[in-house]
Amino acid sequence: MRGTARGVFRLIRIVGHLLFGVWITWRLQRRQAGLEAHSQVRRAWYRRALRLAGVQFEVTGTAPGAPSLVVANHVSWLDIPLLGAALDPCFLSKAEIARWPVIGWLARRHGTRFIRRGAHEARAHVDAMREGLDAGRHFAVFPEGTTTRGHGMRRFHPRLFAAVTDTAHPVQPVALDYETRNDGVVPVSFAGPDRLVPNVWRLLCRPSTRVTVRVLDPLEGGERPRRELAERSRAQIVEALELPAEPIQDPRPGQG
Numbered sequence: 001m002r003g004t005a006r007g008v009f010r011l012i013r014i015v016g017h018l019l020f021g022v023w024i025t026w027r028l029q030r031r032q033a034g035l036e037a038h039s040q041v042r043r044a045w046y047r048r049a050l051r052l053a054g055v056q057f058e059v060t061g062t063a064p065g066a067p068s069l070v071v072a073n074h075v076s077w078l079d080i081p082l083l084g085a086a087l088d089p090c091f092l093s094k095a096e097i098a099r100w101p102v103i104g105w106l107a108r109r110h111g112t113r114f115i116r117r118g119a120h121e122a123r124a125h126v127d128a129m130r131e132g133l134d135a136g137r138h139f140a141v142f143p144e145g146t147t148t149r150g151h152g153m154r155r156f157h158p159r160l161f162a163a164v165t166d167t168a169h170p171v172q173p174v175a176l177d178y179e180t181r182n183d184g185v186v187p188v189s190f191a192g193p194d195r196l197v198p199n200v201w202r203l204l205c206r207p208s209t210r211v212t213v214r215v216l217d218p219l220e221g222g223e224r225p226r227r228e229l230a231e232r233s234r235a236q237i238v239e240a241l242e243l244p245a246e247p248i249q250d251p252r253p254g255q256g
Helices: 003-031 035-052 079-087 095-099 103-109 121-134 158-163 196-205 226-241
Strands: 055-060 069-072 090-094 113-115 139-141 171-178 209-215
Touching: 003 035, 003 103, 003 196, 035 055, 035 079, 055 079, 069 079, 069 158, 069 226, 079 139, 079 171, 079 209, 090 095, 090 121, 095 103, 095 113, 113 121, 121 139, 121 158, 158 226, 171 226
Parallel strands: 055 209, 069 139, 069 171, 090 113, 090 139
Antiparallel strands: 171 209
C-alpha cells in the first residue's frame, strides 16, 4: 500500500476508534464502573489506537503497583498514548483543551487535570499531580518541559517532583525508546518548528513505527530532595537509552 493511501485508510479507522471511545465511556459511566474497569478499558483503547496508527510497541519492566509519579523523556505527542497503553496514568493539560469537541469531553471523563497558565502555574501543577496520586492513579509528567529530537535529553526540572516529596508516592522513571536514524534522531519526533497536522500525517503514512516502553526501577520520594529525584530519574533514563549524560541545550521552544 502506498504512503498516501495508507494514511487515508488509517485516518478513517482512527476517527471511528475515537467515536468508539465516546460510546464506551458513556457506557462505563452509565454502569458506574470502578477504577479498575476504567483502567482496563483505557489501556485497551490506547493500544488499539496505536496499532491503527501503525505503531508497534512493547513494554519491558514491571509496572508500579502503588500510585506513582511517572516521569519520561519527551519526544513526541505519541508519548501520551504510549504511556496510557503501558501504565494508564493521569495527565496535565491546558485548560482550553477541556473545551475541545470530543477530545476535551473524553479527557474530562478520564481524569485529566486541567490547569490555567499564569503566575501560579508551578503550584497548580503540583496540586493537580498530588490530587491525581491521592485519588489512586499514576500521574505522568515530562520533566524536560518540552520535546527533543531524541538524540539527547534536557535536564529535568526539579519543581515537578515536589508532588511526591514528603509523601509515600514513588517516582517511576520510564524510558521511551523510539527507533532512530543513523544520526540518532527519531523520525517521528515532534519538536521545534514542527506543526501537529503534518507530523500526524507523516506518521500515518509510514509503513510502521517501533517503540519500546522501558519501565525502570522506581525511586522512593519521601524525604529525598526534589533535585535529587530529578537527577537520579533522569540518569536512569539516559542510561537505558544510551544517550549522552550532558543535558542538551536548544534555545528554540519545543512543542508537545
